[in-house]
Amino acid sequence: MAYFSEAKKGDKVYGLIFGRGKIVNIFPDSFYSVMVEFKNGYEVPYTDEGIPGWGNFKKQTLFYRDDVDLCNEDFSPTEKILSPKKIIKLREKNKLEIRLPSGIWKNLKKADPDYVEKLLKNEQYHLFRKKDK
Secondary structure, eight states: OTTTOOOOHHHHHHHHTTTTEEEEEETTTSOOOEEEEETSSSSEOOOOOOOOOSSSSOOOOEEEEETTOOOOSOOOOOSSSOHHHHHHHHHHTOOOOOOOOOEEEEEGGSHHHHHHHHHHHTTOOGGGEOOOO
């Protein structure tokens, strides 16, 4: 039985990418079984296993709020604000992390390209950091 096989419209969930949200639609006969609307307005489809419909994810990123355990996630602040040149260089070497809207730091490949470009365009360089080795 899949994690969201008994999901109902209105269930409160937590996504590791966008934070708090709720299930707004159920698709019983589709590859993506639930549509989640997050606090910041994003709507994302998820499979029964909690895998999002975009990005490079192979593991579950959506949980019921009561089930989520954030102990192993990194919420620490950045220690150094990177320059635009440094961000480009680290991006090319795949050594760049981005702070997702939920506050968690993840590899840049896990983020939506539109989100990344929006941050760069708005010069929000404090939301990028060099990946720890």
